Amino acid sequence: MAAAPLLAIHDYRLVFDGFEGTAHVLDGIDLELGAAETLGVVGETGCGKSVLAKSVLRLLPSPPARVVAGSIRFEGVDILAANDRAMRAIRGPRVAMIFQDPATFLNPVFTIGQQLLDVIAAHEREKPKAERRARAAMRAHAVSLLQQVRLPDAEALMGRYPHQLSGGMRQRVLIAMALSGAPALLIADEPTTALDVTIQAQVLRLIADLVRDLGLAVMMISHDLGVVASTCRRVVVMYSGTIVEDAPIARIFAQARHPYTKGLLAAIPTLAGSAAKLSGIAGSIPNLIAPPPGCRFHPRCPLAVERCRAEKPALRDFGGGHRVACHRAEES
Amino acid sequence: MIVYVVQRVLLTGLMLFGLICITFTVSNVAPSDPAALAAGPDATRDMVETVRREYGLDKPIWEQFVRYVSDLARGDFGRSIVSTRAVGTELAQYFPATFELVALAMGLGVLVGVPLGMLSAVYKNRPFDHLVRVFAVSGVALPAFWFGLVLQLTFAAQLELLPTSGRLDIASPPPPPVTRMFLVDSLLAGDWQTFADAFAHAILPAIVLSFPCLASILRVNRAEMVEVLSADYIVAARAHGVSPWRIVAVHALRNAMLPTLAMIGLRYGWMLGSTVLVETVFDWPGIGLYAVSSAIAGDFKPVMGVTLLIGLNFMIANLVVDLLYGWLDPRLRAAQ
Ligand SMILES: Nc1ncnc2c1ncn2[C@@H]1O[C@H](COP(=O)(O)OP(=O)(O)OP(=O)(O)O)[C@@H](O)[C@H]1O
Ligand SMILES: [Mg+2]
Numbered sequence: 001m002a003a004a005p006l007l008a009i010h011d012y013r014l015v016f017d018g019f020e021g022t023a024h025v026l027d028g029i030d031l032e033l034g035a036a037e038t039l040g041v042v043g044e045t046g047c048g049k050s051v052l053a054k055s056v057l058r059l060l061p062s063p064p065a066r067v068v069a070g071s072i073r074f075e076g077v078d079i080l081a082a083n084d085r086a087m088r089a090i091r092g093p094r095v096a097m098i099f100q101d102p103a104t105f106l107n108p109v110f111t112i113g114q115q116l117l118d119v120i121a122a123h124e125r126e127k128p129k130a131e132r133r134a135r136a137a138m139r140a141h142a143v144s145l146l147q148q149v150r151l152p153d154a155e156a157l158m159g160r161y162p163h164q165l166s167g168g169m170r171q172r173v174l175i176a177m178a179l180s181g182a183p184a185l186l187i188a189d190e191p192t193t194a195l196d197v198t199i200q201a202q203v204l205r206l207i208a209d210l211v212r213d214l215g216l217a218v219m220m221i222s223h224d225l226g227v228v229a230s231t232c233r234r235v236v237v238m239y240s241g242t243i244v245e246d247a248p249i250a251r252i253f254a255q256a257r258h259p260y261t262k263g264l265l266a267a268i269p270t271l272a273g274s275a276a277k278l279s280g281i282a283g284s285i286p287n288l289i290a291p292p293p294g295c296r297f298h299p300r301c302p303l304a305v306e307r308c309r310a311e312k313p314a315l316r317d318f319g320g321g322h323r324v325a326c327h328r329a330e331e332s
Numbered sequence: 333m334i335v336y337v338v339q340r341v342l343l344t345g346l347m348l349f350g351l352i353c354i355t356f357t358v359s360n361v362a363p364s365d366p367a368a369l370a371a372g373p374d375a376t377r378d379m380v381e382t383v384r385r386e387y388g389l390d391k392p393i394w395e396q397f398v399r400y401v402s403d404l405a406r407g408d409f410g411r412s413i414v415s416t417r418a419v420g421t422e423l424a425q426y427f428p429a430t431f432e433l434v435a436l437a438m439g440l441g442v443l444v445g446v447p448l449g450m451l452s453a454v455y456k457n458r459p460f461d462h463l464v465r466v467f468a469v470s471g472v473a474l475p476a477f478w479f480g481l482v483l484q485l486t487f488a489a490q491l492e493l494l495p496t497s498g499r500l501d502i503a504s505p506p507p508p509p510v511t512r513m514f515l516v517d518s519l520l521a522g523d524w525q526t527f528a529d530a531f532a533h534a535i536l537p538a539i540v541l542s543f544p545c546l547a548s549i550l551r552v553n554r555a556e557m558v559e560v561l562s563a564d565y566i567v568a569a570r571a572h573g574v575s576p577w578r579i580v581a582v583h584a585l586r587n588a589m590l591p592t593l594a595m596i597g598l599r600y601g602w603m604l605g606s607t608v609l610v611e612t613v614f615d616w617p618g619i620g621l622y623a624v625s626s627a628i629a630g631d632f633k634p635v636m637g638v639t640l641l642i643g644l645n646f647m648i649a650n651l652v653v654d655l656l657y658g659w660l661d662p663r664l665r666a667a668q
Contacts, residue, residue, distance in 0.1 A: 059567055084576065090573075092570065097572075101564065105565055109661055119573070122575060125575070322652055
């Protein structure tokens, strides 16, 4: 990892204020990401992956979202303190995001061209006046972006509306939009979950190729370790708003140390042993309003001891970029 | 898109036919003796028979209908018993006055209601939103005549800023009639003084007429904006760095305008049919007063004429709304 990380999140705590109480959705996230590093974030539904991703771009509605502690820095800029102008200089030109369901993330009443041009024009406005491009140049850029994400007949596509496109095409359009500002970091929040299996593979390959060709750093969110393994070199496992394990992908498969990660791995059906039983993780997602004290995983953990109930385990470094938050990590 | 337009126009034609059938039934079929009705209460039997022949009421019903429609097509709505003038002429006199008022009120309702609704959605549950809510609720709740009187007392009687009633100052002659809308005619004649006078007279009644309409446009637009602003594509636009005001006023508003447009169309028709209170308070010689006084006098033809005219306007408004819908929402166009 480079000396100054691209993205640095420290002890980030975020809550949602609601009628039923305050939900402690992110509980002390510590994470650094270097330039051109590919990071996967996995965890079961509701563990806070999307919230973490949106936090980086400060996209959460506040209220109800409220940052309680910690910091997020991107290229040295304090995201939590930045004003709207500074945020706009980051959103798009520096950090771009693609989303889970391409059907709902495109505006239904504007053409693809209008939307793409709007985003390009917004980035253009962040530049000094002399460097801004003319409308025709922006349009040419838009078309070339659509070609870059391997959409056929890009010129005609500019005049089409989202409902006239298939899911895979829409996701490619969103990827083109994300690339339009030439960002340094791409956040992909389950970009293939809503797509057909065959399309999923194509889109994943596209993202992997783009990331490699453009030298992007990527934060790929998924609940599927397989997806992450195919596109990322490092993976972070989240459980109930905390990072429980962080390691190079090979290391996760070879020697995961956290009981939750092991549970996740055991839950992956293998081709060879597809008939074998799927060992899921017993118990249900913990309540975020009154989370379990100590380690949030202890009620479902087969190894839990008294200490786990009382004391929250810190993320400890095990060397080789492997970090684990478990009191009993040495034993496994 | 062309298919969509043709479809809408045909549908409007069909609705108009339906409306004509209704007014025909009411005026020529439903009354036990339409000839006696047309001849008036004091007519002798001979007179009634003359009228019957003259109006073709002794002919078979379909022939009567054909005649009715061809009369309408020529702008012949029959005669008023009270004034003995042609209803068409009277409508041409009264309708522009009302239309002028309604158009102003509608403009006010849209130009104020839409931005206020949009802003209160942006500032949802903040003081501004609460203030606007109070404003909107009073718009729906205040009785028009009371509100009109209060405005008259304040701005005309006490502050003497605006005239109390009428369309023009007594001393100033009306502009040469072209559309019979004084605002338009005075502009056409290049007569700025009359224009200013007509405008000053129209302000208070237009405000009173538009207030409930403005309030409902505002509420619908706010509700839609709140919904749209939490949509995924708005989050995406923000993530891509589009500026907040552009997101609100372009990306979100266009989506929120769809239901708002429907409300605007409805309100237009509703306003045309409910100007009578405002016309009474402000002594505005419009179609509402005309219809009510004709109805009280038992004068049938003018009432039917007004019904047809308002109905026609309503349909045109709906057609315009439908076409705008199709223009704003590509999914509708494609659905054809
Ligand atoms: N706008 C919001 N208001 C209130 N609570 C929210 C909001 N957004 C997310 N949450 C809560 O935050 C928690 C984490 O949600 P998040 O969307 O990050 O989960 P996730 O890990 O992305 O799950 P999934 O795999 O289903 O996408 C959930 O309990 C959710 O209910
Ligand atoms: Mg999510």
